[in-house]
Amino acid sequence: MNDRLIGEDVLARVSSRIQEVVSEVQRIFIGPREIPELMMVTLLARGHVLLEGVPGVAKTTLCKAFAATLGCSFRRIQFTPDLLPADITGTYVLSPREGTFQLREGPIFANVVLGDEINRAPAKTQSALLEAMQEQQTTIEGDTRPLPSPFIVLATQNPVEQAGTYPLPEAQIDRFLMRLIIGYPSASDEKGILRRFTTAQPALRALLSPQDILSVQELVMSVHVEEELYDYVVKLSQFTRQHTRLFLGASPRASLALINAARARALAAGRPFVIPDDVKALAVPVLAHRLVLTPEAEMEGTQRDAIVRQALEQVAHRREARA
Numbered sequence: 001m002n003d004r005l006i007g008e009d010v011l012a013r014v015s016s017r018i019q020e021v022v023s024e025v026q027r028i029f030i031g032p033r034e035i036p037e038l039m040m041v042t043l044l045a046r047g048h049v050l051l052e053g054v055p056g057v058a059k060t061t062l063c064k065a066f067a068a069t070l071g072c073s074f075r076r077i078q079f080t081p082d083l084l085p086a087d088i089t090g091t092y093v094l095s096p097r098e099g100t101f102q103l104r105e106g107p108i109f110a111n112v113v114l115g116d117e118i119n120r121a122p123a124k125t126q127s128a129l130l131e132a133m134q135e136q137q138t139t140i141e142g143d144t145r146p147l148p149s150p151f152i153v154l155a156t157q158n159p160v161e162q163a164g165t166y167p168l169p170e171a172q173i174d175r176f177l178m179r180l181i182i183g184y185p186s187a188s189d190e191k192g193i194l195r196r197f198t199t200a201q202p203a204l205r206a207l208l209s210p211q212d213i214l215s216v217q218e219l220v221m222s223v224h225v226e227e228e229l230y231d232y233v234v235k236l237s238q239f240t241r242q243h244t245r246l247f248l249g250a251s252p253r254a255s256l257a258l259i260n261a262a263r264a265r266a267l268a269a270g271r272p273f274v275i276p277d278d279v280k281a282l283a284v285p286v287l288a289h290r291l292v293l294t295p296e297a298e299m300e301g302t303q304r305d306a307i308v309r310q311a312l313e314q315v316a317h318r319r320e321a322r323a
């Protein structure tokens, strides 16, 4: 043991607050608890989320509910074919009284940014958002400005290939810590949606503050990872790199993302150390969207998450880190 574990009282308090946020989101979003839970994990691991789903499955509703409970500044950017990079980052406008140019900050200057229907804008506009995600800063007419902290982008996209959409390039998809697929609700959840929405929508409480989130993000870095679990993650990524159906496997950035997300998941569960289950539960949402199939595999309809599941079946983590 090479480091101090986080105290029991801190763990209990942090994990119960995280669970409270998830429950609050579920007052609006009726569906698998796992979805808002994974969004929390992404936030705590300082990542960004891509939500994918057909129209009308509550992607936008979910993001707005999530933002409302965090107690952070929130802006929504609706991506359209005519959206320009400056519509995201901001522009200098002439202030007639002073006769000088003043920066009018774009919607990227918020703690939580919803990039709605991100594949509806052309590449140049997408990259204004994606650069900001990677560097937590943005460049406006040559001036570099830091973005607020914490900073998370929640992007949504429709998986159905439609006329007038611009698929995100591989290099940019890699900027998202997780991709979450929102499917159709179960019959009983759908009935719940119908029943609940005849009454007024509940107003959500802000349960956290930017400072709270920053301190939990800090704590995530103190979550302990056994040597064997580093090996496990490396072996999973290597498995994808050697896979014959893949043109591009998981990058070191992907391995790092998986470890950091596993740390955040452990903390959310009130554990000061990562267990193999953290890695297993996160492998598909963290890795699958980054893989690039060979053209043949693509034509045969191979699924990228099936390859990640295959890696989980075939790669052994030598023994359980802790009983």
Ligand SMILES: Nc1ncnc2c1ncn2[C@@H]1O[C@H](COP(=O)(O)OP(=O)(O)OP(=O)(O)O)[C@@H](O)[C@H]1O
Residues within 6 Å of the ligand: 028, 029, 030, 031, 053, 054, 055, 056, 057, 058, 059, 060, 061, 062, 158, 185, 193
């Ligand atoms: N699982 C759900 N829980 C709560 N409300 C839901 C759910 N699924 C759908 N709804 C309701 O359906 C409507 C559509 O939701 P929303 O606009 O968020 O969908 P969307 O996925 O963003 O669609 P689009 O891709 O067209 O933008 C909203 O009124 C929302 O409240």
Ligand SMILES: [Mg+2]
Residues within 6 Å of the ligand: 059, 060, 061, 116, 156
């Ligand atoms: Mg929407």
